[in-house]
Amino acid sequence: MTQAANLERIWRTLEQVPKGQVVTYGQLADLAGLPGRARLAARALRLAPAERALPWFRVIGAGGRISIPKTSPGYQRQMELLRNDGVEVNNGRIKLSEYQWQPDLAALMWQLEF
Numbered sequence: 001m002t003q004a005a006n007l008e009r010i011w012r013t014l015e016q017v018p019k020g021q022v023v024t025y026g027q028l029a030d031l032a033g034l035p036g037r038a039r040l041a042a043r044a045l046r047l048a049p050a051e052r053a054l055p056w057f058r059v060i061g062a063g064g065r066i067s068i069p070k071t072s073p074g075y076q077r078q079m080e081l082l083r084n085d086g087v088e089v090n091n092g093r094i095k096l097s098e099y100q101w102q103p104d105l106a107a108l109m110w111q112l113e114f
Contacts, residue, residue, distance in 0.1 A: 009033060019055075019086065079092065
């Protein structure tokens, strides 16, 4: 499978993440049918075309933290977007037990393509 096809899989999967929920980079890759490719998921977000308007801010690190450096404007932007989305963010951390997307069987079978 080509890199372009893998990026497209990740983007289409991210588009399915519901408002008010988050996924980790590794989980996003897994749901896209690319297990163990968390770094590819991160790269896909960096390479996403602006016109795609992906909810990039719903993707966080495996430990439940925003992965962007705290001193960057992107960190504040991600916190703001997550809070506007209904996700509680405390010091850059999100409770995965409350906000991590766990697609049900119907979503796995009918919404997600992979």
